[in-house]
Every structure is written in C-alpha cells, then in structure tokens.
Amino acid sequence: MTDSTIAVSETAARAAGAAGPYAATSPRERAAALVAAADALDAHAAELVAIAMRETGLTEPRLTGEVRRTTGQLRLFADTIVCGAYLDVRIDDADPDYVIGARPDVRRVLEPVGPVLNFAASNFPFAFSVAGGDSAAALAAGCPVIVKAHSGHPELSRRTAAIVAEALEGAGMPSGVFQLIEGQQNGVELLQDERIRAGAFTGSTHVGRLLADIAAARPRPIPFFGELGSVNPVYATYVDETLLQGFVASVAGSAGQLCTKPGFLFVPADADLSAVSPAADLVAEHRLLNPGIGRAFEGRRAAALAADGATVLAAGGIREDEDGQRHATPTVVAVDLDTLRTHRDELLEESFGPLSVIVRYEGVADLPAVHRELFPGNLTSTVHARPAELTDGSLDALVDALAETSGRVLFGGWPTGVSVTPAMQHGGPYPATTTDATSVGTAGITRFLRGVAYQNAPQELLPPPLRDDNPWRVPQHRSAAGRSTEWGALSR
Numbered sequence: 001m002t003d004s005t006i007a008v009s010e011t012a013a014r015a016a017g018a019a020g021p022y023a024a025t026s027p028r029e030r031a032a033a034l035v036a037a038a039d040a041l042d043a044h045a046a047e048l049v050a051i052a053m054r055e056t057g058l059t060e061p062r063l064t065g066e067v068r069r070t071t072g073q074l075r076l077f078a079d080t081i082v083c084g085a086y087l088d089v090r091i092d093d094a095d096p097d098y099v100i101g102a103r104p105d106v107r108r109v110l111e112p113v114g115p116v117l118n119f120a121a122s123n124f125p126f127a128f129s130v131a132g133g134d135s136a137a138a139l140a141a142g143c144p145v146i147v148k149a150h151s152g153h154p155e156l157s158r159r160t161a162a163i164v165a166e167a168l169e170g171a172g173m174p175s176g177v178f179q180l181i182e183g184q185q186n187g188v189e190l191l192q193d194e195r196i197r198a199g200a201f202t203g204s205t206h207v208g209r210l211l212a213d214i215a216a217a218r219p220r221p222i223p224f225f226g227e228l229g230s231v232n233p234v235y236a237t238y239v240d241e242t243l244l245q246g247f248v249a250s251v252a253g254s255a256g257q258l259c260t261k262p263g264f265l266f267v268p269a270d271a272d273l274s275a276v277s278p279a280a281d282l283v284a285e286h287r288l289l290n291p292g293i294g295r296a297f298e299g300r301r302a303a304a305l306a307a308d309g310a311t312v313l314a315a316g317g318i319r320e321d322e323d324g325q326r327h328a329t330p331t332v333v334a335v336d337l338d339t340l341r342t343h344r345d346e347l348l349e350e351s352f353g354p355l356s357v358i359v360r361y362e363g364v365a366d367l368p369a370v371h372r373e374l375f376p377g378n379l380t381s382t383v384h385a386r387p388a389e390l391t392d393g394s395l396d397a398l399v400d401a402l403a404e405t406s407g408r409v410l411f412g413g414w415p416t417g418v419s420v421t422p423a424m425q426h427g428g429p430y431p432a433t434t435t436d437a438t439s440v441g442t443a444g445i446t447r448f449l450r451g452v453a454y455q456n457a458p459q460e461l462l463p464p465p466l467r468d469d470n471p472w473r474v475p476q477h478r479s480a481a482g483r484s485t486e487w488g489a490l491s492r
Contacts, residue, residue: 007181008189014176015115015144016195021174023112023142026464027472031078033171034139038071038078040167041131041160048160052125055153057287057325062254063126070126073133073420077140080422080442084474086110086449089465094456095481103484104456107466110449112142113223114197117190119211121202122152122289123257123352129153130160130180133420133439134200134225139168141448143198144177148187152290157182191215198223198448202259202439205229205350205431212434225447226434227427229350230379231263232415235367235398237385239271247356248279248314250414252330255286256354257293260380260415263350266367269336269360273313276332276358280314285327288353294318294326297353301331303346304355309339310347316354330354337361337370348374364394368401377429380415381406405429407438 025033041048049063056063080086087110094105116138121128128134130147138145149157161180168178181190191199191214199215199222201208208226215224236243250262267273288294298318305312316331331354340347340359347357361367371381381402389395390411402409407428418426424441427433438444459467465474 005189008186008193011146011179011181012115012190012193012195014179015146018144018174018176019112019114022144022177025142025173027081027084027474029172030140030142031082033168033173034074034078034081034136036171037131037164037167038074040163041067041071041074044159044163048126048156048163051156051159052153055156056122056125056289058125058254058289066124066126069420070131070136073127074131074136076420076422076442077136077445080445081140084465084472086442086445087465087474088451089474089476091466091476091478093479093481095484097482097485099484099487103481106453106455107457107462108451108453109463109465110446111452111463113448113450114143115146115195116143116198116200116448117146117148117187117196119148119187119199119201119203120150120157122150122293123254123259124202125150125153125156126160128202128439130157131164133444134202135164135178137439137444138198138200138448139178141445143448144179146179146181146190146196148190149180149182151182151184154182188214192218194218194220196222199225200439200447201226203228204352208434223447224434225427225437225439227259227379227439228431228433230259230377230428230432231348231350231375232260232378232380232382233264233266233371233375234262234382234384234414235266235371235402236271236383237268237364237389237395239267239273241275243384244273244275245279246414248276248283248330248332250416251332251356252280252283252286252354253416255288255328256330256356257289257352258416260418261356262382262415263356264375265356265358266361266370267358269362271360273334273358276313280316280330280332283330283354285317285319285329286354288326288328291324291326293352294320294324294328297328297351297355298326300349300351300353301328301355304331304333304351304357307333307335307339307343307346309343310335313358328354330356332356332358334358334360337366340374344374364398368397371398371401372405376405377432378406379426379428379432380408380410382410382413382415384412407432407436
C-alpha cells in the first residue's frame with residue numbers, strides 16, 4: 001500500500017467518523033458554523049483574491065465579487081437549514097379507517113447521505129471550488145465534505161480549505177467535517193472508496209463522464225452530480241446594435257470561460273451583423289486560466305475559423321507568453337443553418353473561451369425542431385423578441401422546446417451571471433449535467449439528502465424534526481386520520 005493510498009484511506013475514515021456527529025447537529029448549530037466560515041473567508045478576502053489573481057489570471061473586481069457570492073451563498077444556506085422546509089417533513093397519523101386499509105403511523109424526513117467528494121472547478125476559484133456551491137450545499141445538508149483541489153489554483157485551494165476547516169471546528173463542528181486532497185489519482189481512489197456516499201463535479205464533459213461512470217460502476221453505486229458542458233443557445237427574432245454589443249460582452253466576459261457563455265446566437269437571415277466587429281475590437285485581451293485550457297481553445301478556434309461556409313465577423317487573436325499561458329480576444333463567426341448541420345463536428349462542441357457562432361435562420365417556425373436536433377441538453381437557452389411576439393403565440397413552440405431541453409429559460413438579457421437565489425436552476429438534461437438537479441440556489445441541498453420513513457416509531461427514537469413536540473420548529477406536513485374519505489373533493 002502506497003503512502004498516497006494510506007492518505008486517501010485516512011481522509012475517508014475521518015470523514016466517515018465525522019458523519020454521524022455532524023448529521024446530529026441542530027439546524028442552528030450547523031447554520032452558525034456556515035456563517036462562521038463565511039465570516040472567516042470575508043476576513044481573509046484580500047489575501048485570497050491576491051493568490052487567485054496570480055494563479056488564474058482573473059481580474060480583481062471579478063474575484064472580489066466572487067468572494068461575496070461565495071460567502072453570501074453560505075449565509076443563504078444557513079437561513080435555509082434554520083427554516084427547515086428543505087427537510088420535507090411528512091407525518092401520516094395512524095388511521096384504522098384509511099380507505100385503502102388500516103394505515104400505520106408513518107413519518108418521513110430527508111437525511112444526510114454521508115461523506116461527499118467535491119471535485120472543484122477551475123473557472124470559479126471561489127464560487128465553484130473549495131468553499132463553493134457544492135461544498136456549501138453538502139455542508140448545509142449535514143454531510144462531511146472532501147474537496148479534490150483543482151490543479152489550476154493549488155495555493156488558493158489550500159489556503160481556502162485551511163480557513164474554512166478552522167472556522168467550522170471553531171464553531172464546534174467535528175474534526176474531519178471538511179478536508180482537502182490533491183492529485184487526480186487520489187480523487188479517483190477516493191471516489192471509489194465505499195465510505196464516500198455522493199460525488200459532485202464541475203468541469204469538462206470528458207472528465208465528468210469518466211467520473212460519473214466510476215461512481216456508477218462501484219459495487220455500491222453512488223449519486224454523482226456532474227456539471228459538464230453547455231453551449232447555451234440564444235434565439236433572436238430581431239437584431240440591433242445594442243443586442244450585438246450585449247452578445248459580444250457576454251461572450252467575452254472572463255475570456256469566455258463561463259459555463260453559461262452563449263455559444264450560439266440565432267438571427268434572422270437578413271440581419272445586419274456589422275456591429276459585431278467594432279464591439280469585439282473594444283475588448284482587451286484576457287489570459288486564459290491555464291495552459292491546458294489555452295491549448296484546447298486554440299484548437300477549437302482554429303476549427304471554427306477553418307469551417308467551410310463560415311464568415312469571420314471578428315477574427316480575434318491568441319497570444320502565448322513565455323510561461324505558456326494564452327491570452328485571447330473574442331472570435332465570432334457566422335454560418336447559415338445548413339453549414340452548421342454540415343460542419344457540426346467543427347462547430348457544435350462547446351468552446352471554453354471567447355468564441356461564439358452566429359447562425360442565420362429563415363423562419364421562426366423552424367427553430368423548435370432545430371433546437372431539439374442540435375441542442376438536447378443545456379444549462380440555459382435564451383429568447384430575444386419584441387414585446388408583441390412574446391404574447392401573440394408565435395414563440396410558444398420554441399419556448400416549449402427550450403423548456404424541455406434547458407434548466408433555465410431567459411427572456412432578454414444574457415445567460416452569463418447566475419444569481420444565487422432560492423428559485424435558481426443551474427443544471428439541465430444531459431450533457432449539461434449528469435443528473436437533472438441544480439448546483440446553484442437552495443434547491444441544490446437536495447442532491448445530498450435521502451428520504452427515510454419511520455413506521456410506528458416511539459417518539460423517543462424519532463429524529464427531532466419528526467417528533468410531535470418538534471424541537472427544531474421545522475415545517476411539518478401532517479395527514480390527519482379520517483382525511484382519506486375526502487380524497488377527490490378538491491377536483492369537484
């Protein structure tokens with residue numbers, strides 16, 4: 001057994017040892033610990049942002065905002081667990097006259113799944129990394145978390161993990177509730193460890209699918225939430241200078257290294273696209289996150305520029321510095337629908353960087369079928385239309401197609417910039433995610449919970465949220481005896 005294997009096993013053992021005591025903490029105790037972690041990160045924000053700037057090339061304003069988003073998310077989850085509605089408590093009182101046959105006392109609650117392994121992302125070194133949404137949701141659910149650090153920002157990962165772990169333990173949480181590991185092989189070995197009960201990942205489709213398959217192939221398969229890839233199509237029924245400027249800004253933001261970047265913009269065949277080039281010319285070059293991402297973007301950009309039938313609206317550029325880092329400006333090409341279909345291998349794959357494709361179409365009525373054919377799973381889809389078109393029925397079929405295939409459907413605006421709210425959905429049908437859940441917003445907590453029903457249990461043996469005295473003061477949905485005789489009355 002290697003030292004690495006021993007370390008992985010010890011990490012899993014510490015998480016497993018913390019699982020029971022951590023799950024037993026009250027909502028207010030756990031919430032206070034999340035707030036303590038948020039306060040600690042805020043206190044160290046300047047230090048952390050400086051490290052992140054050096055390791056990722058992202059700008060200070062972007063990273064400062066990301067820290068606020070990360071700590072705000074922790075506080076939002078703190079309030080969520082104190083409220084307790086996420087536990088979905090259901091109590092069925094015993095009912096000898098139940099219409100289907102005598103009903104026992106049955107009480108159901110959502111409980112933590114156990115230790116969670118979170119593979120951190122590269123493009124959000126705070127919000128989707130060590131203390132990001134997956135970690136926050138799992139901790140809120142009552143699950144110990146092990147983060148597999150991303151190789152793109154190792155120093156930041158170590159420092160963030162140390163701050164969070166110290167804050168959680170200082171708030172009285174058990175040792176081992178929050179840990180960090182590094183290295184690809186260590187991550188794979190830990191994903192295969194029987195003590196890990198769920199996994200989360202944000203990254204490429206290729207790597208995410210490999211990890212999802214490992215999780216599914218275990219002797220005891222575990223749930224695995226992977227956010228993989230999305231091209232986020234946008235459909236416009238009109239084009240003007242303002243729309244094209246907004247499009248370019250969304251494509252270029254953070255050098256296009258956002259999972260919600262609009263990869264395709266569909267416009268009427270006769271649209272004037274002359275505003276694209278001057279808008280792109282105003283965008284300063286931006287370093288890509290790491291050399292690997294830079295090389296991949298370089299290849300995707302070359303393939304798009306070389307596709308037969310593609311018209312270059314903004315050539316952009318890519319420069320390699322002495323450290324092997326690439327610096328890019330936006331590239332935008334235009335094609336017609338036939339060209340997109342013919343060259344789908346060169347054009348349809350997600351491009352992680354400032355590249356997008358504008359597609360000319362002949363009629364709005366064709367778009368629902370086109371969307372279902374080319375974009376089966378997306379984080380987002382967007383509609384830009386005139387007010388009258390939104391209410392006259394001409395877009396109903398398109399909106400239905402977008403809702404079938406997307407986690408979030410936008411009307412106006414651009415998909416970059418995902419607000420952390422209770423109603424947010426950041427997930428979608430495969431290949432956007434491996435499980436059609438959400439990794440942003442308070443609904444993300446349900447990924448790390450499982451339902452348990454207790455039948456005819458003594459009050460003393462019930463979890464606190466299921467007891468009649470309800471010591472945690474959480475919402476309880478109770479089905480009283482005698483109600484079954486009234487079934488169907490609401491529909492009359």
